[in-house]
Amino acid sequence: MSTALVTGAAGVLCSALVEALLEEGHRVALLGRTESKLVELQKALAAKGLTETLVVAADVLDRSSLEAARAKIEASFGPVDILVNGAGGNSPKATAQAETYTAETAKEKSFFGVDLQAYGEVFDLNLKGTLLPCQVFGDGMAERRRGTIVNLSSMSADRPLTKVIAYSNAKAAVDSLTQWLAVHLAPRGIRVNAIAPGFFLTEQNRFLLTTTEGGLTPRGDKILRNTPFSRFGEAKELKTALKFLVHPDSSFVNGVILPVDGGFSAFAGV
Numbered sequence: 001m002s003t004a005l006v007t008g009a010a011g012v013l014c015s016a017l018v019e020a021l022l023e024e025g026h027r028v029a030l031l032g033r034t035e036s037k038l039v040e041l042q043k044a045l046a047a048k049g050l051t052e053t054l055v056v057a058a059d060v061l062d063r064s065s066l067e068a069a070r071a072k073i074e075a076s077f078g079p080v081d082i083l084v085n086g087a088g089g090n091s092p093k094a095t096a097q098a099e100t101y102t103a104e105t106a107k108e109k110s111f112f113g114v115d116l117q118a119y120g121e122v123f124d125l126n127l128k129g130t131l132l133p134c135q136v137f138g139d140g141m142a143e144r145r146r147g148t149i150v151n152l153s154s155m156s157a158d159r160p161l162t163k164v165i166a167y168s169n170a171k172a173a174v175d176s177l178t179q180w181l182a183v184h185l186a187p188r189g190i191r192v193n194a195i196a197p198g199f200f201l202t203e204q205n206r207f208l209l210t211t212t213e214g215g216l217t218p219r220g221d222k223i224l225r226n227t228p229f230s231r232f233g234e235a236k237e238l239k240t241a242l243k244f245l246v247h248p249d250s251s252f253v254n255g256v257i258l259p260v261d262g263g264f265s266a267f268a269g270v
């Protein structure tokens with residue numbers, strides 16, 4: 001049994017990842033900024049008989065808050081051996097409303113209207129919000145020569161999706177960080193990998209993919225036409241990918257970005 005930490009634990013995808021770690025017999029620290037959401041998750045897990053959890057309210061963008069989290073986790077569960085960097089997401093303000101810039105496109109709906117502050121917030125949450133926990137928790141792993149890190153990438157990392165500029169740029173940087181750190185920490189036996197989820201309906205993308213009436217937007221429809229399984233993923237379909245990446249028998253798997261996407265990244269669209 002190891003101690004795991006999941007940032008953004010109360011998230012739609014991340015709560016399934018928490019469940020996966022508990023099913024494998026790990027103790028899991030649940031980290032996010034809103035304590036009440038974490039307590040709610042803790043209760044829901046306990047109702048399923050999954051009780052080895054610890055609620056830790058902290059901000060992934062604040063080093064001192066992460067250091068306080070580390071002290072709390074170590075006091076109750078011991079040092080973190082598995083770090084899952086799940087906190088991340090997009091914001092409508094950091095999104096260009098137009099896919100491409102044609103003669104008819106209003107400038108404010110194009111790249112030229114993207115709000116730089118909103119861009120920075122999304123970029124920081126996804127990149128620095130992954131990098132900082134790697135520093136705060138990876139340090140101990142490297143010292144102990146024991147531990148593994150799993151970051152959350154996206155289909156937007158490899159080939160950027162239209163509109164979501166800040167998110168795409170940041171997730172590409174998360175892939176780069178994953179590979180960079182996999183090499184850097186290899187002499188210490190620390191593996192660093194990422195999961196790249198395909199399209200799962202969640203709060204961060206619902207406004208882009210579905211209409212208020214519950215139908216598909218043209219973008220949602222386009223995504224399903226480019227997903228060979230012709231459906232959105234379900235959060236529980238990420239669980240085995242995480243179990244695989246953190247398993248001690250995956251000891252030679254390092255620096256990979258594992259897509260879980262119903263074939264989206266394999267399909268050329270023709």
Ligand SMILES: NC(=O)c1ccc[n+]([C@@H]2O[C@H](COP(=O)([O-])OP(=O)(O)OC[C@H]3O[C@@H](n4cnc5c(N)ncnc54)[C@H](OP(=O)(O)O)[C@@H]3O)[C@@H](O)[C@H]2O)c1
Pocket residue numbers: 007008009010011012013014015031032033034035037058059060061085086087088089090125129152153154155196197198199200201202203204205
């Ligand atoms: N949903 C998808 O289809 C999809 C696809 C590809 C990749 N992903 C990626 O997968 C990861 C998990 O997604 P998800 O759907 O579980 O996310 P989610 O439902 O949007 O939840 C994100 C969680 O992160 C927490 N969070 C946000 N900012 C934080 C901060 N500064 N410090 C600590 N916690 C913070 C939020 O809680 P608080 O606000 O309380 O802090 C929230 O519980 C994200 O990195 C996302 O980008 C998602």
